[in-house]
Amino acid sequence: MKIxxxxDGSDYTTRMLSYLxxxxxxxxxxxxxxxxxxxxxxxHRAAAFAGPEIVHGYYEDDARIVLEPVRALLAGSSIEARFEHRIGHPAEEIAAFAQKGQFDLVIMGSRGHGALTNLVLGSVATKVLAACTVPVLLVR
Structure with missing residues (x-):
């Protein structure tokens, strides 16, 4: 199965990885x-002011900071994985990547907000569930 x-580097991601x-x-x-x-x-305006080298460095640094601990945790659990990152809005990118890559399952951590909070604030997990045709497993 392709999973x-x-x-996102949060405690919710750590919980999901610990579950695995x-x-x-x-x-x-x-x-x-x-x-x-x-x-x-x-x-856009900040990117124009900072310049392409600084912006590109920011994107690479952010991805490295999030992905390195994940790489270490999975290696310690004998789970092999590919690592990818994109720039964009998380829910849209996750749903699109899952569908385009023909994944069988998406697994992600979730805060566990109540229905009212999700209705008012929304969440990446809720948006992924709404946009994604691939089954999603949320770990709280």
Whole structure:
């Protein structure tokens, strides 16, 4: 099964990865994992002021800061994965990447806001659920 692990470097991501590490059946079932992180875009005016080298460096640094601990945790759990990152809005990018890559499952952490909070504030997880045709497993 092709599984997309959507990560953002938060405690919720750590919980999701810990869940995978504790349940060895995920690692031993021959799944193909891809870890995916979305870096929020720098506003256009700020990017124009900072210049392309600084903006590109920011994107690469953000991805490295989020993905390196994930790489270490998965390696410690004997889970092999590919690592990808994109620049954009997280929910849209996760849903599009999952569908385009023909993944069988998306796994991501979730804060566990109540329905009213999600209605008012929204959340990446809620937006992914709404936009994605691939099944999504939320780990709280």
């Amino acid at each position: 997309l692990l959507a990560v 590490a504790r349940h060895k059946e995920w690692a031993n079932a021959g799944h193909a994992f891809t870890v995916f992180h979305v870096v929020l875009p720098v506003p």
